[in-house]
Amino acid sequence: MKAAVFVEPGKIEVQERPQPTIQQPTDAIIRVIRACVCGSDLWWYRGLKQREVNSTVGHEAIGIVEQVGAAVQNVQPGDFVIVPFTHGCGHCAACRAGFEGNCVNEEPGLNPGYQAQYLRFTNAHWALVKIPGQPEDYDEEQLNSLLTLSDVMATGYHAAMSAQVQAGDTVAIVGDGAVGLCAVIAAKLQGAQRIITLSHHTKRAQLAQKFGATDIVSMRDEAAIQAVLKLTDQAGVDAVLECVGTEQAVSMAVKIARAGAVIGRVGLPQNSQMNTNDLFWGNIGLRGGIASVTKYDRQRLLAAVLKREINPGQVFTHKFTLDQIQAAYEAMDQRQAIKSLVIVNQ
C-alpha cells in the first residue's frame, strides 16, 4: 500500500509499505478515505521536534472498516467510521473520568500513520466512531466536516469544555489556525453570546466570522490585550480558548481573562515555563490537554455535523491527493492553507 513517510525535515514522501494487519483482538484495520495534515505535524516537519526517519505520518482520518479483531463488537467490516487520533480503551480510570486522551491502556509508542491507504487502529472496540451510511451518502462539505471529528473539531471543542464555556459568556479565542477556528464553532455551540477572535489574517478572520465570531481583534501583543479589555469594559472575558501553545499565547490569555475565568488550553505546549502567580492573583484557571475525541463525537459533534448545525470542514482550504503529500505539508507550512485535505481513496 501507499503511505506518507517522513524522510527528513521539510521532506515527506509516499512510499510502498506492507498493509497493516490485526495484532490484538481489539484492533481494526481501516481503509482510509480522507486524511489531513495537522498543525502539530509541522513541529517535526520543520525540524523543531524529533521524529524517527522513515516513520509513517498522520493522525486524522475517516475510512471504512476493513477487518476487526475478535474483541471488536461495535463496528464491523464495511462500516464507515471516524478514526480518532485518540485510542481510549473505555474502561480505565482516565476513560471513565471522561479523559480518554489520557487512556492508560494506549499502546505505547504507537505510530498511527493515518496518511496512508490503510491503518491499524488500536482499542477499536471502544474508540472508533461509526458514521451512519456510507461515504457516497455525503457531499463534499459533510465528508470534510466528518473528517474534522477525528481531531481538530474535537480539539477546539475540548478548549471550550476545558474553559467551561457557558451560555451567554463572552469568550476570546487565541489562535486563528484550524483548531482556533473550530474553537469558535465550539464556543457558539455552547451558547457563547460574544466570541472575540484574535486574528491578523483577513481570510482566517472571515472564516471565524462565518463560524460565529462576533468581534475580530487584529492587533498583536499588548495592543491586542488592550483591545479585548476595551471590548469588555475592562472586565476581561469569561473564558479564553488558547489554541496556539506558546508561552506568549498563554500569557496573553491570562491578561484578557476576568477574575475566575478559566483558560482552556489545547495548543500543544512548547516551552511553557511560566510564573503561575498571575493565575492565582486573578483567580484564573488553566485547564486543557488532549481532547476526548470519541466521547465528544458521540455526545454531540457527530449529530451536529449530520444535522449541518456545524460545518467545520470549511477549514480545509486546500485539497491534495496522497501522492501530493509533500505539497499538502508545504501549503500548511507556508500558511497558504488553513488546513490541507488529503484524498486517499474515493
Add this chain to the structure above:
Amino acid sequence: MKAAVFVEPGKIEVQERPQPTIQQPTDAIIRVIRACVCGSDLWWYRGLKQREVNSTVGHEAIGIVEQVGAAVQNVQPGDFVIVPFTHGCGHCAACRAGFEGNCVNEEPGLNPGYQAQYLRFTNAHWALVKIPGQPEDYDEEQLNSLLTLSDVMATGYHAAMSAQVQAGDTVAIVGDGAVGLCAVIAAKLQGAQRIITLSHHTKRAQLAQKFGATDIVSMRDEAAIQAVLKLTDQAGVDAVLECVGTEQAVSMAVKIARAGAVIGRVGLPQNSQMNTNDLFWGNIGLRGGIASVTKYDRQRLLAAVLKREINPGQVFTHKFTLDQIQAAYEAMDQRQAIKSLVIVNQ
C-alpha cells in the same frame, strides 16, 4: 485603642492608636470580639516578605458593628458580624462573577489591622456578614467557628470549589495547616467519599481525621506521591486541594492527580515558576486564588456553623489575649499552635 503593630521581623507589639473613623459612606467601624493569626502573617513575621514598620496587622475577626456610613443598609450598629478579609463591593464584574476576592473596587493599599480593639471595614454595605443574635448567644466552640468564617474556613472551601469537588470524589489535601484542615471539612461538606490528608504531624493528622479525613499519608516527597497513587490503584485522585503555596506542593499535586482532575490552589504562591506542560499532558487543571468569603458564608458556611454541621473552630489550639499578641505569633511560628486565637473584647 489598643492595636497589634509590626515592629520588625519576629516582633509584634500592642500599641495605643487612634480609634478608626468612618471615611466613606460604605464604611463601618467594628468593635472586635475575637481575632486570630493567619499562616500568611508568618511570611512578614519571618521577614520573608516586606511589611511597613509600625503598620497594624491581622485580617480575621468577628465583632460588633459600632458605626456605619450613610450607604450601609445591610447591617446596623449593634449587629454581630463576621468581618471578612475580603471587601467585595458586590457589583463590579469580579463580584458579579462570584470572585469578590478580586473586587476591582477594593480600597488600594488598605491595611485592615483586625488584631485591634476597633477596625474600619470598607465596602461594608455588601461584604459584612451578619450573624444572628449576639456573641453571648454562642458557646466558645461556635464563636471560634464563626471566627474561621472571616478567612480560613472560607479559604479551605475555596480550595474545594476551585477543584470542583463533587459527591463521591476521592480528594487529596496537600497541607495540614489550618487552611488544609478546613479544606478537609470543605471536601466532606461537598460529599467527597474519600479524603486523603498528607500530614506528618500526629496532632494535625488526628484533627484531620476528626474533620473527615479517611486516610492519612505521613510520608514526604516521592514516598508520599507513591502512597497516594497506591491508595487510588495508581489512578490518582479526582481533586487536589493545595493549601501550602510552594512550588513543591503544586508539583506534588500534579503528580497525584488523575487525568482531568483540577487542583484547587489556595496556598499563597511563593516563587511559582513552574513548567505547566505536565498539567497539559495530564489534562490537569489549576484553579484557585483569593476566596469569596462573603459569598461562601452567606451561601452555605454560616448556616453550617449555626447548625453545628461543621466545627472549624477546632483549628484554634492556642488562646491568647490581645496583650499577648507576640506569644500568639510565636506559637504559630514555632508550629506549636495550629492556629492562634486572639481574644480582644468579651
